[in-house]
Amino acid sequence: MTYESTPWRRTARSANLLGPTGDPGVTIFEEITGLANKHHAINLGQGFPDTEGPQEIRELAVKAIHDGANQYAPGSGIPALRQAISEHQNRYYGLKIDPDTQVVVSTGATEAIAATILAFVEAGDEVVTFEPYYDSYAAMIGLANAAHKVVKLRAPSFAPDLDELRAAVTDKTRLIIVNNPHNPTGTVFDENVLNEIIALAHKHDCIILADEVYEHLTFDSPHIPIATLAGGFERTVTISSAGKSFSFTGWKVGWASGPRELITAVRTVKQFLSYSSGPAFQPAVAEALALPDSFFTNFSADLGERGAQLADGLEKAGIPVMRPKGTYFLVADLKGQGVESAVDAAKLMPERIGVAAIPLSVFAHQENQSEYASLLRFAFCKKPEVIARAVELLQNLPGELAK
Numbered sequence: 001m002t003y004e005s006t007p008w009r010r011t012a013r014s015a016n017l018l019g020p021t022g023d024p025g026v027t028i029f030e031e032i033t034g035l036a037n038k039h040h041a042i043n044l045g046q047g048f049p050d051t052e053g054p055q056e057i058r059e060l061a062v063k064a065i066h067d068g069a070n071q072y073a074p075g076s077g078i079p080a081l082r083q084a085i086s087e088h089q090n091r092y093y094g095l096k097i098d099p100d101t102q103v104v105v106s107t108g109a110t111e112a113i114a115a116t117i118l119a120f121v122e123a124g125d126e127v128v129t130f131e132p133y134y135d136s137y138a139a140m141i142g143l144a145n146a147a148h149k150v151v152k153l154r155a156p157s158f159a160p161d162l163d164e165l166r167a168a169v170t171d172k173t174r175l176i177i178v179n180n181p182h183n184p185t186g187t188v189f190d191e192n193v194l195n196e197i198i199a200l201a202h203k204h205d206c207i208i209l210a211d212e213v214y215e216h217l218t219f220d221s222p223h224i225p226i227a228t229l230a231g232g233f234e235r236t237v238t239i240s241s242a243g244k245s246f247s248f249t250g251w252k253v254g255w256a257s258g259p260r261e262l263i264t265a266v267r268t269v270k271q272f273l274s275y276s277s278g279p280a281f282q283p284a285v286a287e288a289l290a291l292p293d294s295f296f297t298n299f300s301a302d303l304g305e306r307g308a309q310l311a312d313g314l315e316k317a318g319i320p321v322m323r324p325k326g327t328y329f330l331v332a333d334l335k336g337q338g339v340e341s342a343v344d345a346a347k348l349m350p351e352r353i354g355v356a357a358i359p360l361s362v363f364a365h366q367e368n369q370s371e372y373a374s375l376l377r378f379a380f381c382k383k384p385e386v387i388a389r390a391v392e393l394l395q396n397l398p399g400e401l402a403k
Contacts, residue, residue, distance in 0.1 A: 032356050033046060035350040042356065045357050045358040047183070049247040049382070053288070056287075061251075061283075064279070064281075072275070077104060080282070085255050086099040086257075101263065102258060104255065104256050104266055105254070105255045105282065106239075106254045108253065109240065111254065112239045113239060115266045116256065119265040122144065127174060127175045128177070130150065130160060132184050135363065152368065156333075171204050178226060180211075181215070183214065184331070184358075184363050184377045186326060187324070198231045201235045207236070209237050210236050212240050214327045217245070217326050227258065239256050241253060252277065253285045306381070307380045309380070313392075314332050319336070328380060329379055330378055337397075339401055342361065358377045361375070
């Protein structure tokens with residue numbers, strides 16, 4: 001194996017993590033966070049909440065630690081959590097999931113994504129994602145030495161062109177990755193798009209990876225899991241986590257569910273990644289999944305209000321916004337401010353505005369980044385008073401960009 005083909009280097013290149021000299025350097029995420037910290041700016045770049053999850057759930061984790069839940073959990077997850085996941089899928093979506101054979105608990109959704117890609121994708125296979133995409137997808141596709149094909153999501157709707165989707169999926173396609181609700185754009189795919197993905201998976205004999213971590217964070221309409229649609233379940237590995245639904249991003253408790261043969265393959269790979277994790281967190285997450293409907297609806301409604309608060313503020317400043325239908329994120333367009341590069345704008349904002357955001361182009365293939373050059377992603381999973389202060393500061397953005 002040559003130096004150029006080492007897996008870490010291939011992965012870094014695929015995920016746009018290589019520096020200008022070709023060596024792994026500081027990513028844009030690290031750079032913007034560093035600038036935000038240096039200038040004491042409000043960080044709307046990172047997608048993590050600044051509030052804690054439910055107190056009663058946190059206390060369960062503390063009690064579990066005191067009670068001795070500190071050694072390895074079963075590789076597939078503790079039975080109580082697998083049962084809770086099964087009941088959740090039935091309660092919300094009518095999916096009948098066997099907790100013993102059709103569920104595996106992972107170290108966050110990211111590990112479940114990695115295990116799924118490594119379980120089904122081999123060198124030379126093709127994987128289709130929607131662009132912009134969560135950077136983990138590209139990294140793992142690169143590690144599998146597969147070809148990464150994209151279907152572009154274009155502003156302002158960020159809805160995929162179905163003809164482009166049909167052209168992207170071929171007999172070489174092994175996996176279609178569907179992130180719905182979608183990070184980083186905040187869009188939610190409609191049923192026509194989901195049905196087309198299912199039809200293509202059957203036509204070309206490939207598998208669907210449904211990344212649905214934002215399943216409870218939609219604002220206009222209920223989430224539709226692709227596994228609930230006709231022909232979807234038998235070809236779909238559905239992934240979710242406690243991080244987004246309960247504001248426990250640091251607990252890193254995720255899971256995958258689906259047909260027995262697919263989950264068996266995912267479990268086989270997963271056991272050689274982390275094997276198991278979070279023994280004290282898993283029982284707490286099991287209880288969280290049983291929280292009343294009001295918890296989920298109130299959380300989503302509150303988050304939607306904060307998104308609208310930020311969107312209103314940006315529009316008041318004269319900056320168009322693609323209002324999200326779900327997730328933590330919204331996208332704003334600086335093109336009307338004469339901005340050629342949102343990357344440059346993002347780097348100056350922490351110091352000159354006091355607010356940090358992430359350029360959308362970093363979530364795209366390098367050759368496609370110009371299509372998203374003027375777009376910025378803001379995270380609004382912050383306290384209302386933090387959003388209010390950010391809105392106040394963002395009124396200065398047009399003037400600073402004009403300098």
